[in-house]
Each structure stands twice: as C-alpha cells, then as structure tokens.
Amino acid sequence: MKTHIYIRHILLPAYIAAYILISFVVEAQSSEVIPVKIIKRIDTLKSLIGNQTLAEREQMEIYGQLTEYYASFDPDSVIVYAPKVIGLAEKLNETAIAQYNYCHLGTAYCFKANYDTSLFYLEKAEQLAKAMNDKYAESKAIGQIGFLYASQGKYISAIDTYLRALAILENQNYTVNRIFVLASLGELHRKLGNTDVALTYLDEAATLCNGLTGFLYNWRISKIYNEYATIYLSNGELEKALGYVLLSDSIYGSVIDNCIAKVLLSEIYLRLEDYERALQYADEAMTYANVLKSDNLHVNILNVLSNIYFAQRRYPEAEAEAFKIWRIDSTNVNESRIAAANIARANIHMQNAVKAADFFIKHIALNEQYSEKSFHTTVSDLHIKYNVDKKEIRLLSIKRQTLLYITIGIAGIIFAIVGWIIFRLRMRKEQLQKQFLAAQVVFESENKERERAALYIQNGLVRIISEAIDELDELDDSAEYTPTVRNKLDELSEEIHSIVTGIRPALLNRLGIKTSLENYCRKFPI
Numbered sequence: 160m161k162t163h164i165y166i167r168h169i170l171l172p173a174y175i176a177a178y179i180l181i182s183f184v185v186e187a188q189s190s191e192v193i194p195v196k197i198i199k200r201i202d203t204l205k206s207l208i209g210n211q212t213l214a215e216r217e218q219m220e221i222y223g224q225l226t227e228y229y230a231s232f233d234p235d236s237v238i239v240y241a242p243k244v245i246g247l248a249e250k251l252n253e254t255a256i257a258q259y260n261y262c263h264l265g266t267a268y269c270f271k272a273n274y275d276t277s278l279f280y281l282e283k284a285e286q287l288a289k290a291m292n293d294k295y296a297e298s299k300a301i302g303q304i305g306f307l308y309a310s311q312g313k314y315i316s317a318i319d320t321y322l323r324a325l326a327i328l329e330n331q332n333y334t335v336n337r338i339f340v341l342a343s344l345g346e347l348h349r350k351l352g353n354t355d356v357a358l359t360y361l362d363e364a365a366t367l368c369n370g371l372t373g374f375l376y377n378w379r380i381s382k383i384y385n386e387y388a389t390i391y392l393s394n395g396e397l398e399k400a401l402g403y404v405l406l407s408d409s410i411y412g413s414v415i416d417n418c419i420a421k422v423l424l425s426e427i428y429l430r431l432e433d434y435e436r437a438l439q440y441a442d443e444a445m446t447y448a449n450v451l452k453s454d455n456l457h458v459n460i461l462n463v464l465s466n467i468y469f470a471q472r473r474y475p476e477a478e479a480e481a482f483k484i485w486r487i488d489s490t491n492v493n494e495s496r497i498a499a500a501n502i503a504r505a506n507i508h509m510q511n512a513v514k515a516a517d518f519f520i521k522h523i524a525l526n527e528q529y530s531e532k533s534f535h536t537t538v539s540d541l542h543i544k545y546n547v548d549k550k551e552i553r554l555l556s557i558k559r560q561t562l563l564y565i566t567i568g569i570a571g572i573i574f575a576i577v578g579w580i581i582f583r584l585r586m587r588k589e590q591l592q593k594q595f596l597a598a599q600v601v602f603e604s605e606n607k608e609r610e611r612a613a614l615y616i617q618n619g620l621v622r623i624i625s626e627a628i629d630e631l632d633e634l635d636d637s638a639e640y641t642p643t644v645r646n647k648l649d650e651l652s653e654e655i656h657s658i659v660t661g662i663r664p665a666l667l668n669r670l671g672i673k674t675s676l677e678n679y680c681r682k683f684p685i
Contacts, residue, residue, distance in 0.1 A: 193232060193414070193450065201228050219247035223256065226263050232414040232450050234267035241267065258287035258296055262303055269307045270453060277307050298327040298336050305343060310455075314347050321347070334371065338364045338379045345386050354390055361386055374411075381412030385419050392427060401427050418447030418456055425463045429470060437467050458484050465501045478505040496525035624652050 204225050222243040229236035241264040248257035265281035281304045288297035301324040308317035321340050328337040345360035368380045384407035391400035407420040421444035428437035441464050448456035461484045468477035481501035499522035506515035
C-alpha cells in the first residue's frame with residue numbers, strides 16, 4: 160500500500176517531467192514487439208522438428224518450448240503445437256506437462272473467441288490439476304476460466320470464478336498467480352463501475368509485486384498500471400492516467416499489456432488534443448494487434464483511430480475506420496454500436512443525410528440490444544450463481560446423506576459379521592453336542608455288547624467246562640489221563656475268567672470307571 164501511495168504522489172509527477180527526455184529510449188524498446196533473440200530461438204527449435212533421430216521425450220520438449228514462446232503472442236501457433244505436446248505427454252505419462260499445455264490450449268482458443276472449445280480444455284486442465292493435487296496448477300486453470308468468462312462479458316461469473324481461485328491461493332505461497340487474480344478482479348470491478356473495490360484489489364496486487372523480479376514483475380505490474388490508467392482516464396484524471404500508462408509503456412511486459420498501454424496512450428493524447436501523438440501510439444498499438452491477431456484489440460484501436468480522425472475533421476477517414484469495425488464483426492453489439500455512431504456522425508458532417516440517418520437508426524437499435532443484452536447477461540449470471548449455490552447446497556446434502564448411508568452400511572456389515580460368527584459358534588456347539596451324543600450312544604452300545612459277550616462266555620463256556628470237571632471227578636482218579644485233563648480244564652477256566660474280566664471288569668459295575676481305572680493302574684510299578 161505504501162508503494163502505491165509513493166507512486167501516486169511522488170513518482171508520477173517526476174516521471175511525467177522526465178518522460179520527454181527518455182521518450183526515444185522508450186519508443187525504441189517498445190517498437191520491438193517480439194525480441195530478436197526469441198525469434199531466433201523459435202527458428203532454431205523449428206529446425207529441429209524434422210530430425211528423425213529425436214526421441215519422443217525430446218520431441219515433446221521442443222514442441223513444449225515452442226508452445227511456451229507462442230503463448231504470449233501467437234494463439235494460432237499454440238493451437239498447432241500444444242496438442243502435439245499433450246499427445247506425447249499423455250503417451251509418456253507426463254500428466255503435469257499435459258495439464259500445463261491444456262491451459263495454454265484453452266487460453267489460445269479464448270483469444271480466438273472460440274469459447275466453448277476454450278472452456279472444454281480449461282476444465283480438462285482443472286480436472287488434471289485436482290487429480291494431481293497440484294494447487295498451483297488448479298488455481299491457474301480456474302483463473303484462466305475466469306479470464307474466459309470475462310472475455311465473454313460474463314462479469315459476475317468471472318468474479319465468482321476468480322474468487323474461487325483466490326480461495327485456493329490464500330493459504331499457498333503462489334504470489335504470481337495471486338497477483339494475476341487480484342489484478343483481474345480489479346479490472347472486472349472497474350468495468351462494473353465499482354472503482355473503490357477495483358482500487359483495493361489493484362493496490363494489494365501492486366504491493367505483492369514488490370517481491371517479484373525480472374519478467375515476472377514486468378508482466379504483472381504492467382497490467383496493474385494499465386488498470387490504474389484506465390480508471391483515472393474514465394474519471395477524467397488525465398494526468399494520473401498518463402503517469403501510470405507511461406510507467407506501463409516503459410516496461411517490457413506481455414505483448415497484450417504493451418498493446419493496451421499503446422491504446423491508452425492514444426486515447427489520453429486524443430483527450431489532450433495532441434492528435435499527432437495519438438495517431439503515433441494508435442499505429443504502434445496496431446502493430447502489436449497484428450502480431451496477436453486479436454479481433455478485439457483491432458476493434459478497440461480502430462475505434463480510437465476513427466475518433467482521432469473525427470476530431471481532426473477528417474470525416475471520410477473516420478468513416479473508413481468505423482466501417483472496418485463493422486466488417487470485422489457487425490454482430491458484436493458493444494463495438495458495432497460505437498462504429499454505427501461514428502459512421503452516422505461522420506456522414507452528417509459530409510452531408511450524406513440518408514446514410515447518416517440509416518446508421519443513426521442502426522445505432523439506436525444496437526443500443527437497445529446492448530442494454531437488453533447487458534440486462535439479460537446480468538440476470539443470467541445471477542441465475543447461474545443461484546443455481547450453482549443451490550447445486551452446492553444439494554451436493555453438500557448428498558454428501559451428508561452419503562456419509563450417513565456409508566456409516567449405516569459399515570455398521571450393518573459389522574453386525575452381519577458378528578451375527579455370522581455367533582451363528583457359526585452355535586452351529587459348531589450343536590455339532591459337537593451331536594458328536595458327543597453319537598459317541599455316547601456308540602460307547603453305550605459297545606459297553607452293552609461287551610456285557611453280552613461276557614455273560615455268554617461266563618454263562619456258556621464256563622458252565623460247560625464246570626460240568627466237564629464235575630464229570631471227571633466222578634471217574635476213577637487212577638486213570639492216566641484224568642489229572643492231565645483236569646489241569647487243562649482248570650487252566651482253560653482261569654483263562655476264560657481272565658478274558659471276561661478284561662472285557663467287562665467286575666469293579667466297573669460296582670465302583671464305576673474312575674475307581675476301576677485307579678485300581679487297574681496300581682498293578683504297574685511306574
């Protein structure tokens with residue numbers, strides 16, 4: 160802010176006084192629209208394009224440098240080379256390079272007034288920047304979309320877009336982008352008649368420029384000085400306007416800002432009735448406009464020329480320049496209405512009443528269209544803003560609903576998993592119980608079978624053996640075979656008893672399995 164006050168009250172008068180002494184230096188510098196070293200560098204790069212031995216990455220770098228050079232003054236060449244860079248970058252997975260050149264391509268189409276194509280490429284650049292989480296690239300793409308809306312005369316949409324870019328830049332150390340956005344906001348508020356707001360933005364941008372050096376400073380401060388000059392020119396403060404535009408003209412900034420400085424100088428000297436200087440700067444501005452191939456700049460300069468010739472009472476020439484505007488684009492309501500007015504008043508002085516009346520009627524009709532268009536544009540912008548705000552609210556609501564649904568879904572999944580685990584545990588418990596019952600049934604069946612076998616052996620075989628022993632007792636003890644048979648039968652009876660005891664121990668019935676096992680284990684020393 161202090162820098163701006165210093166420029167306003169101290170530097171401006173001194174600069175104006177010294178301007179006459181250094182004007183030839185300024186003119187010599189300004190007359191070089193494109194520096195020779197840049198032209199030579201472009202020619203060198205073009206000579207490398209046909210080299211078949213270059214790798215794809217090298218080709219991409221060459222096309223990228225050409226696009227970068229042409230971006231400041233030749234949108235047609237940008238439209239030729241930027242797609243080549245993008246194609247190679249996407250093939251080599253260089254997303255950042257592709258994103259950067261989408262920005263160049265969108266801006267070039269904006270200069271060509273192909274706004275739909277421009278918006279397509281700039282939105283593509285914004286999407287890629289978001290995907291990379293690159294805040295600098297995102298703010299730049301959004302800023303260029305703001306420039307697109309401003310070029311269409313959608314000032315409210317442009318302001319909203321620039322404010323969106325500024326919100327990203329607030330917490331980032333991206334000074335260059337921030338200056339561009341602040342200066343652009345100042346320009347838009349100036350066009351809307353909000354002079355105080357415009358000066359606030361411009362003062363902040365000028366203060367930030369103090370931290371820049373070289374061409375970055377030149378490119379930003381020249382735009383700011385041009386805006387100051389335009390504000391003071393519209394207020395009739397010609398001295399202040401001249402001071403700022405001379406500062407801008409002394410700096411080698413962007414080609415478009417240099418061109419605008421020449422146009423402003425021409426308008427100021429027209430107001431000062433210095434027609435010779437006014438024509439000189441109009442001619443210099445036309446040189447820049449021819450390089451930029453910008454219809455908008457051509458129309459602005461032709462309007463100034465027509466006004467200069469009219470002020471000099473050179474009415475045929477004033478009419479001729481106005482007709483050039485009419486031929487460039489008679490559908491451009493803003494510019495064509497001014498051209499119609501110039502044609503009408505020139506013909507009044509040339510006493511061509513019919514032609515004058517014809518264009519005077521056209522001027523009235525175009526004025527009505529301009530007023531209606533301005534009204535509808537404002538209403539449309541407000542409607543768009545309302546719809547955008549409503550859409551954002553709806554999106555916020557959808558996000559909240561989505562979050563709720565996600566939370567419910569996650570909880571449902573957790574409950575389902577827990578329920579499934581509990582169900583599996585229950586199933587496993589039931590299965591184990593069934594297996595236990597089955598084993599118990601088998602065990603009881605086997606136990607009963609053992610009891611049955613033991614009883615059969617005991618009641619059957621043992622009984623038969625006992626009877627045999629009793630019969631032997633009745634025989635003569637002197638028989639030779641009696642003791643031997645008896646002994647064998649006794650052994651057989653004991654062996655059968657042992658088998659029966661092994662199959663179904665008697666203790667098992669009396670004492671149970673625990674005590675029976677303990678008694679059994681006592682038979683072994685270890």
